[in-house]
Amino acid sequence: MIASSSQSIAEVSMNEVQEIIKCSRERSLSDDERQLILSLAESYFSVTELLRNKSTSIDRLRKMLFGASSEKTSRVLGEESEKDKGSAVPLAGSEKDGQAGSKKKPKGHGRNGADAYEGAERIKVSHEALGSGNACPTCDKGKVYSLSKPGLIIRVKGQAPLGATVYELEKLRCNLCGEVFTAKAPDGIGKNKYDERAASMIALLKYGSGLPFNRLAGLQGSLGIPLQPSTQWDIVNELGSRIEPVFKELIRQAAQGAVVHNDDTMAKILEFMGERLKKAAAKNEEDCGRTGIFTSGIVSINEGRKIALFFTGRQHAGENLEKVLKLRAKELGPAIQMCDALSRNTSPDFDTIVANCLVHSRRKFVEVADNFPQESRRILETLREVYKNEAETKRLGMTAEQRQQFHWSKSRRLMTPLRRWMRLELQERRVEPNSGLGQAITYMDKYWKKLTLFLRVPGAPLDNNICEAALKRAILHRKNSYFYKTQKGAQVGDLFMSLIHTCQFSKSNPFDYLTELQKHTDDLSRDPQAWMPWNYRKTLEKSRS
Numbered sequence: 251m252i253a254s255s256s257q258s259i260a261e262v263s264m265n266e267v268q269e270i271i272k273c274s275r276e277r278s279l280s281d282d283e284r285q286l287i288l289s290l291a292e293s294y295f296s297v298t299e300l301l302r303n304k305s306t307s308i309d310r311l312r313k314m315l316f317g318a319s320s321e322k323t324s325r326v327l328g329e330e331s332e333k334d335k336g337s338a339v340p341l342a343g344s345e346k347d348g349q350a351g352s353k354k355k356p357k358g359h360g361r362n363g364a365d366a367y368e369g370a371e372r373i374k375v376s377h378e379a380l381g382s383g384n385a386c387p388t389c390d391k392g393k394v395y396s397l398s399k400p401g402l403i404i405r406v407k408g409q410a411p412l413g414a415t416v417y418e419l420e421k422l423r424c425n426l427c428g429e430v431f432t433a434k435a436p437d438g439i440g441k442n443k444y445d446e447r448a449a450s451m452i453a454l455l456k457y458g459s460g461l462p463f464n465r466l467a468g469l470q471g472s473l474g475i476p477l478q479p480s481t482q483w484d485i486v487n488e489l490g491s492r493i494e495p496v497f498k499e500l501i502r503q504a505a506q507g508a509v510v511h512n513d514d515t516m517a518k519i520l521e522f523m524g525e526r527l528k529k530a531a532a533k534n535e536e537d538c539g540r541t542g543i544f545t546s547g548i549v550s551i552n553e554g555r556k557i558a559l560f561f562t563g564r565q566h567a568g569e570n571l572e573k574v575l576k577l578r579a580k581e582l583g584p585a586i587q588m589c590d591a592l593s594r595n596t597s598p599d600f601d602t603i604v605a606n607c608l609v610h611s612r613r614k615f616v617e618v619a620d621n622f623p624q625e626s627r628r629i630l631e632t633l634r635e636v637y638k639n640e641a642e643t644k645r646l647g648m649t650a651e652q653r654q655q656f657h658w659s660k661s662r663r664l665m666t667p668l669r670r671w672m673r674l675e676l677q678e679r680r681v682e683p684n685s686g687l688g689q690a691i692t693y694m695d696k697y698w699k700k701l702t703l704f705l706r707v708p709g710a711p712l713d714n715n716i717c718e719a720a721l722k723r724a725i726l727h728r729k730n731s732y733f734y735k736t737q738k739g740a741q742v743g744d745l746f747m748s749l750i751h752t753c754q755f756s757k758s759n760p761f762d763y764l765t766e767l768q769k770h771t772d773d774l775s776r777d778p779q780a781w782m783p784w785n786y787r788k789t790l791e792k793s794r795s
Contacts, residue, residue, distance in 0.1 A: 270283050270286065270287065321612075321613065321616050323630045323631065323633075323634045326616050326619045326626070326630060327619065327623070327626075327627050327630060327631075364402045364404055367404060368759075369759075369761075370404075374400075380394055381394075382394065382395050382396045383395070410469070410470055410473040410474075410475050411451055411455060411466065411469065411470070412448050412451055412452070412470060412475060412477060413475065414475045415439075417435060417436065417439065419432050419433040419434075419435060420432070420433040421433070444485055446764075446765045446768040446769055447761075447765055448485070449485050449486065449488075449489045449764070449768060450760075450761050450764035450765045450768070451761065452466070452477075452482050452485055452486055453486050453489060453746045453750075453764055454750065454760055454761055454764065456482070456486065456727075456731075456743075456746070457486075457723075457727065457743055457746035457747045457750060458723075458746070458747075458750040458760060459726075460723075460726035460727050460729070460730040460731070461730065462730055462731040463479035463482045463483060463731075464479050465730075466479075466482065467479050467482070483739075486742060486746065487738075487742055489764075489768065490741075490742040490745050490746065492767075492768065492771045493745075493749075493764075493767045493768070493771065493774065494745065495774055495775050495778040496749070496767060496774055496778045496781050496782070497745045497748060497749065498778070499778035499779055499781075499782070500557055500559065500748060500749070500752065500782065501559060501574055501577065502577045503550075503552075503557060503779075503782070504548065504550035504557040504559055504574055505550070505574050505575055505576070505577035505578040505579075506550075506552060506578060506579060506582060507550030507551055507552040507557065507585055508551065508552050508553070508585060508586065508709055509550070509551045509552075509585065509586045509587075509588065509709055509710075509711060510548060510549070510550050510551075510571065510574075510575075510585050510586070510587050510588070510602070511547075511548065511549040511550075511551075511587075511588045511589065511711070511714050511716055511717035512546060512547065512548045512549075512567045512568070512570070512571045512587065512588075512589050512595055512717060513546070513547055513567055513589060513590065513595065513714055513717045513718060513721060514544040514545060514546040514547065514566060514567040514570075514594075514595075514721075515544065515545050515547075515721050515724055515725055515728075516542075516543070516544060516545075516728075517543045517544055517545040517562050517724065517728060517733075517734070517740070518543060518728070518732065518733035518734065519543050519562065519563070519733065519734045519735075519736065519737060519739075519740050520733055520734070520735050520736070521734075521735065521736045521737055522541075522543055522564065522737070523543075540564050541564075542564065543562070543563065543564060544562070544563070544564070544565070544566060544567070545560060545561070545562040545721070545724040545728075545744075546560070546561045546562075546565065546566065546567040546570040546571070547559070547560055547567070547717050547718075547720045547721040547724065548560075548561075548567075548570065548571055548574060548717070549716050549717045549720055550574075551716075555755075555756070555784060556716070556752070556755035556756075557752050557755070558720045558747075558748055558751035558752050558755060559574065559744075559748050560720075560723070560724060560743075560744040560747045560748050560751075561573075561744055562724075562734065562740035562741075562743065562744050563737065563740065566594035566595070567589065567594060567595045568589075568593075568594055568595050568596045568597040569594075569597060571587070571595075571597070571600070572597045572599050572600045575600045575602070576600075584601040584602050584603055585602050585603070586602065586603045586605060586703075586707060586709055586710050586711075587602035587603065587604050587605065588605045588606075588607065588710075588711050588713070588714050588717070589604070589605075589606065589607065589714060589717075590606060590607045590610045590714060591606050591607075591610070591693075591697050591700070603703070603707060603710070604700055604703075605700055605701075605703035605704070605707075605710045605711065606697045606700035606701045606703075607701075607713045607714040607715075608633065608636075608701050608712045608713050609712075609713040609714070609715060610713075610714070611690075611693060611694045611697070611701055612629075612630065612633050614686075614689070614690035614693060614694075615629045615630055615687075615690050616630070617686065617690075618685075618686035618687050618690060621685075621686060621687070622681075622685075622686070622687040625675070625681070625687055626687070628668070628671070629668065629672075632664050632665070632668045635661075635664050636657075636661045636664055636665065636712070637712070639656065639657060639660045639661050640657075640712055642656070643656050643657070649708075650708035650709040651708045653708065653709075654704070654705070654706070654707065654708040654709075654710075657704055657705050658705055658706070661704075661705060662705050665702055665705065669694075669695065669698060672691045672694065672695060673695060675691060676688065676691060676692070676695075720751055723747050723750075723751055724747065727743065727747070749763070749764070749783065752783050753783040755783075756783040756784040758783045758784065758786075758787075760783075763783055763786060766786060766790060767781060767786075770790075770793075773789075773793075
C-alpha cells in the first residue's frame with residue numbers, strides 16, 4: 251500500500267513493480283506504467299516528509315496509510331465480541347453452509363417500506379371492473395367492499411435534481427393589421443423563473459450534502475437543464491437574506507440552553523488568505539494579529555430540544571459562544587458548557603459551568619494501548635462500564651437529577667479507585683511521566699474535576715460527541731468545496747447549515763421547511779419564533795384553519 255501526497259492509498263504489489271523495472275530495460279514504458287512510477291515517487295517523498303516531522307508518531311503514520319480503526323474497547327484490546335463470535339464464516343460444504351444457502355430471501359421485504367417514501371407522488375388506482383358494493387364475481391352471493399389497506403407498488407425514477415418546464419404559448423398574428431395575440435399562461439405557474447423548491451434544493455444540496463455549485467452545474471448540464479454556478483449563488487444568497495430573521499431567532503433561543511456544546515475545525519475563506527489578507531489587514535489593523543480561519547460548531551440543548559449553530563471566520567469557538575451567550579436571559583443561571591480542554595473553547599468574558607470531554611481523554615489511552623496493554627485495559631474497561639451506566643439512564647428515561655444520582659451511586663465507585671490507581675502509578679514511578687501513558691494519565695488527572703462533572707451536576711454530559719458530529723457537516727463542505735470565496739459566502743453557508751442540521755435534530759424535513767419559509771417571508775419577519783423547525787408545521791395548520 252502506497253500513500254500519495256494527497257494521502258490517498260494505492261494498491262501496488264511488488265510483482266507489479268518488478269515487472270515494470272524489467273520492461274523498462276527492454277522497451278519504453280506505457281502511459282499507465284509511467285503514471286505508476288510517478289505515484290511511487292510521490293508516495294516516497296510524502297512518507298519521508300512525514301517521518302522527518304518529529305510530531306508524526308508511528309501510530310499516526312499507520313492511520314494515514316491504512317485508515318483509522320475503530321476505537322471500541324473490544325477492538326482496541328483485541329477482544330472478540332459476542333457478535334463477532336457468532337459471525338464466523340462456515341466452511342464450504344458444511345451442513346450449516348447448506349442450510350444458509352438454501353434459504354431464500356422473500357420478495358417484498360426491502361430495506362424501505364412504502365411508508366418511508368413520504369415525498370413520493372401517490373396515485374390511487376381503482377379496480378378496473380369492480381366497485382364497493384358490487385356482487386362478488388366468484389360466488390355470486392356476497393358483495394365486495396374496499397379494504398382499508400390497498401395494494402402497493404413502488405416505482406423509483408431518475409430525474410435531475412432541478413427539473414424545468416417550458417410553456418410554449420401559441421402566438422397568432424392578423425395578416426391585415428399585424429396585431430399579435432398570445433395564449434394566456436396557465437394558472438399557478440408563478441412569475442419567477444426559479445420557484446421556492448428550486449432554491450430549497452440548491453441550498454440543501456450545497457450546504458446539506460456538500461455538493462459544490464460547479465458539480466451541480468455539470469450534473470444539470472448533462473441532463474439538459476443548465477444551471478450556472480453564479481446563478482445558484484444568486485438564488486441562495488437572496489434566499490438567505492429573506493429568511494435571516496429565523497436564523498437570528500435560532501441564535502437567541504440557543505442562548506437559553508441548559509447545556510451548550512462547542513468546538514471548531516479549520517476552514518478557508520479566500521478573502522482572508524494570501525494577497526487578499528494583506529489588503530484586508532491594511533484596511534483593518536485589528537485583523538492583523540490572527541490569520542487562522544475556523545468554523546465553530548455550537549449545539550444547544552434545552553429540555554430535549556437541540557439547536558445547531560455554525561459560525562465561520564477568524565473567531566475561535568469560545569469567542570463565538572461568547573457572542574451567543576450575550577443574548578442569554580439574565581434570570582437564567584450559567585449554562586453547562588461541554589468542550590475539550592483547549593483554551594480557545596472558553597472565554598473569561600462569559601460565565602459557564604465547564605465540563606470537559608471524556609472521549610478526548612479516553613482517546614489518549616487508545617493511542618498507547620499497543621505499548622501499555624495492561625494499564626490501558628484497566629482504564630478503557632472502567633470507562634466502558636461508565637458508558638454502560640449512561641446507556642441505562644437513557645433506557646430508563648431518567649430526569650437530569652435522577653441521572654446524576656444514578657452516576658453518583660454507580661459510576662463514582664468506578665472512577666474514584668481509577669484516579670487513585672493512576673496517581674499511584676505516577677507517584678511510585680511505575681510509569682514514566684514523559685511516556686505516552688504518563689502523559690495520558692497526567693492529562694486525565696489535571697482535568698479530572700471537569701471530566702467527571704456528570705457525577706456532581708445534573709444534566710452535565712459525558713462527552714462532546716454531538717458537537718463533533720455536527721461539525722462533520724462543515725468538514726464535508728470543506729472537503730468538497732475547499733473554501734468560501736468571501737466572508738459573505740461563509741455567512742450564507744453558516745445560516746443554511748444551522749437551519750438544516752437543526753431540522754435533522756427536530757426530525758423535520760429541511761426541504762419542506764426551507765420551502766415553507768419562502769412562502770411566508772412576511773409572516774416570519776413579524777414573528778420568527780413561530781417559524782422554528784420544530785413548530786412551523788403547527789403554525790401552518792393554524793393559518794390554514
